[in-house]
Amino acid sequence: MENTNNVAAVKSKPQGNSKNTAAHIRLIIEKILVYVFLMLNVFICLFFFYILIVNSTMSKDELQGVFTGIPSTHFFDNLKSALNTADVDLPQATWNSFLVAALSAIVTTYFSALSAYAIHTYRFKGRKFIAGFILAIMMIPSQVSSLGFLKLCNQMGATNQLWVLIIPGVAAPAVYFYMLQYLQATLPLDLVEASRIDGSSEFRTFNRIVLPIMKPALAVQGIFSFVGSWNNLYMPALLLTDDDKKTLPVILANLSSKAHSQADAGQVWMTILIAIVPIVVVFLILSKQIIKGVTSGSVKG
Amino acid sequence: MAEVILKDVVKIYPYSEKKEKRKAKDVAAKKTNLQITEKGVVAVQNFNLTIKDGEFVVLVGPSGCGKSTTLRMVAGLEDISEGELYINGMLCNSIEPKERDIAMVFQSYALYPHMTVYKNMEYPLTILKQKIPYRFEIEFLTERNAAIATKIEELKAAGKAAKATKLEESIKANNARIEECKAKIATGEIDYVAKMSRAMRKYKVQKVAEMLNITEYLDRKPKALSGGQRQRVAIGRAIVRNPNVLLMDEPLSNLDAKLRNEMRAEIIKLRKKISTTFIYVTHDQIEAMTLGDRIVVMKDGFIQQIGTPQDVYDHPRNKFVSGFIGTPKMNYFDGHLSVKDGKYSVTTANGFTVALPEEKNERLRANQIGEQDVTIGVRPGHIKLNGKGIEGQVTVSELMGDSTHLHISVGDHDIIAIAHNEGVCQDYSGKVLKISFEGQCVHVFSKEGQEKNLEYFNENYHKRHEEAEAKEQKTTK
Structure with a gap:
């Protein structure tokens, strides 16, 4: 009671009022600054999408003129020519990309979750070493190992095969690390033990109990690896030379390198x-x- | 139902890394009084216990005494370092948990968060082949037939005679199976092992849910349940399989005090309904006293005493057991035990002397106990406030309703006495009282070693216990 009375007394003083207004104004200015900053961010993020959409509606000649930012009327012409070019088979490339991205997303998330589960659940000799070793792999850039990988593929005669792009997804240290963090935050070992006592085999426990609990983590890493694989140009460009095996980024690279001169x-x-x-x-x-x-992960702690 | 025998079971936790050996040693030594050997920290020492078919045994002790470790060894979640474990006559040391035919209720409930209550309870039934008692199948089929019969009437009313005749055939098939089951029972067979059909699983889960009053929550997920309901589901998931042994690891310690009392009563009721061997771990001595047929009191990995609740309460084998079992805690006085013509008496440091009754004299004589300094233990309820004996001042007076707990400062320490309020509550605080106790309520503990109860000083307790048990079994046979 006493406290609320004091607050009321302070508020009623004229001095307090002027202080309040000053604070109020400052709050408004802060808000305006924050919103300006956020709007700028949004603009930067979306502007390129806007250019992309606008440009895709323009004809070849319009694109060589001055940039106006106003959509034109050649959207369907462009669509037709994109789908019907003799150089590239766009639907086939999209399908290839989709196949590689989807399968490598599944493979990456499942096997990373599996190894994270093993490190989290089982107490075996050398566990700490293996956990550390997997993390150490993260420090090696993929470009370093790609030369060896490429040589291996060539020797195996495995170029121009889509599965070559999918299988390496099994070993994804970063995804594994994320899964491990997630498991440590969300999976009590009691659950695993309860499942064992209920009669599950180890794989059944993983597939039926652990995977559903990890759904959010699987979704996130699934999307990330899907996008990563979808956008990947480096390895596909080195490995895929047949036109009907090429993925979208490879085709795009081909197209845009031609674009300056003729395309x-x-x-x-x-x-x-x-x-x-x-x-x-x-x-x-x-x-x-x-x-x-x-x-x-952060909320559950 | 099954007999569980633990024979010289030892659990040693080895050091995880050699470099940290010394460090771990120091830490472990500081944390607990567990024995540390070359191999590692010994969590459970020479555990010998025979749990009879259908018995309810409670392992009780302070935290870190090895009771949960023992339970987990029975469950198969921890390796047994030394010794043997038999469940239903089968050596189980290296047998997987799922093959031991046990079920366990965890302190944290361990319900599968993404499954509904129904799915949680059904889960164990979906995996393994189950023992299906013929009696249960008959019950299931009769109920199913009743359901089909009502459906047939509905169909007939709706004019779908063809479907109705099909269903009638299935009733006939069910009846034939019922007769088969009855014939099997007549030959003395009780159950058979098979995978349960979906309908049978549903029936079984429904039955168990009814028993535990959780039928209305079957469609909910665990996070939408309260603690008590979750606990019921966890128990339901455990008993739905009719396990040989039901293990419970502090199942009530996550509940609030009121709910804990309710669930305790529920467990007692449950126990009457299902005939299974129970092993129950708790640190709460009230749970141990109320639930157990027998109590196993543990400390620092050693069994301190095995006995019925009454036996453990009335005849504690050492000072630790006497202090651990019973609330409020037993009071201790420094004193001296003297003998004259084979008759023993104790004198407290404050000069209060009391003679021991003949029953205690006999036991002390049998153990050849001589004069010595002792610790005298008296339960708070046995302290008399009758104006004679030791003088003390009441420092704290706690009103419990029908009684008042008095903390009385005597000499340099406090003792607790219980004053019964007969109609009127008296205010005791600050009063100077005289307290006394009678010889038959006195427990005399040695001041040396394990502070044994001198009445049972030379008793090889476990040996005698087993002998008594063997005798009992013979007489029952």
Whole structure:
């Protein structure tokens, strides 16, 4: 009671009022600054999408003119030419990309979760060493190992095969590390023991009990590796030379290198637009899961 | 139902890394009084216990005494370092948990968070083949037939005679199976092992849910349940399989005090309904006293005493057991035991002398106990406030309702006495009282070694216990 009385007394004083208004104004200014900053951020993020969409509606000649930022009317012309070029088989490339991205996302998340589960649950000799070793692999850039990988593929005659891009996803130290962190925060070992006593085999426990609990983590890492694989140009460009095996980024690179001299710039823009659609769709559908997955580890503690 | 025998069971936790050996040693030595050997920290020492078929045994002791470790060894979640474990006559040292036919209720409930209550309880039934008693199958089929019969009537009313005749055939098949089961029972067979059908699983889960009053929560997920409900589900998941042995690891310690009392009563009721061997771990001596047929009191990895609740309370084998069992805690006085013509008496440091009754004299004589300094133990309820004996001042007076707990400062330490309020509550605080006790309520503990109860000083307790048990078994046979 006494406290509330004091507060009321302070508020009623004229001095207190002027202080309040000053604080109020400062708050408003802070808010305006924050919003300006955020709007700037949003503009930077979305501006390139806007350019992409606008450019994909323009004809070759319009694109060579001055940039106006106003959409034109050649959207469907570009779409037609993108789908019907003799140089590239866009639907086939999209399908290749999708196959590689989806399968490597599944393989990466499942096997990373599996190894994280093993490190988290089992107490075996050399456990700490293995955990540390996997982390140490993260420090080696992929470019370093790619030369050896490429040589191996060539010797095995495994170039121009899509599975060569999928199988290496089994070993993904960063994903493993994320899964391990997630498990440590969310999976009590009691659950595993309860499942064992209930009669599950170890794999059944993992598939039926642990995987469903890890759903948010699987979703996040699944999307990340899907996107990573979808955008990957480096390894596919080195390994895929047959036209019917090429993935989207490889085709895009081919197209845009041609674009300066002869190709239709509108067609290139359209191809890029088509290439990002699946990713945008995936993000829009699963954005809730992503946010949940990114924050869940920290919230549960 | 099964007999569980633990024979010289030892659990040693080895040091994880050699470099840290010394460090771990120091830490472990500081934390607990557990014995440390070359191999590692000994969590459970020479554990010998025979648990009879259908018995309810409670392992009780302070935290870190090895009771949970013992339970986990029975469950198969921890390796047994030395010794043998038999469940139902089968050596189980290196047998997987799922093959031991046990179920366990965890302190943290360990419910699968992504499954509904129904799925949680059904889960164990979906995996392994189960013992299906013929009686249960008959019950299930009769109920199913009743359900089908009502459906047939509905179909007939709706004019779908063809479907109705099909269902009638299934009733006939069920009836034939019932007769088969009855014939099996007549030949003395009780159950058979098979995978349960979906309908049978549903029936079984429903039955158990009814028994535990959780039918209305079957569609909920565990996070939408309160602590008590979760505990019921955890118990339900454990008993749905009719396990040989039901293990409970401090199942009530996550509940609040009121709920704990309720659930304790529930467990007693449950025990009457299902016939299974129970092993129950708790640090709460009230749970131990109320639930157990027998109590195993443990400390620092050693069994201190095994006995019925009454035996452990009335005849504690050492000072630790006497202090651990019973609330409020037993009072201790420094004193001296003297003998004259074979008759013993104790004198407290304050000069209060009391003669021991013949029953105690006999036991002391049998153990050839001589004059010595002792610790005298008296339970608070046995302290008399009758104006005679030792003088002390009441420092704290706690009103419990029907009684008042008095903390009385005597000499340099406090003792607790219970004053019964007969109608009127008296205010005792600050009063100077005289307290006394009678010889038959006195426990005399040695001041040396394990502070044994002198009445049982030379008793090889476990040996005698086993002999008595063997005798009992013979007489029952």
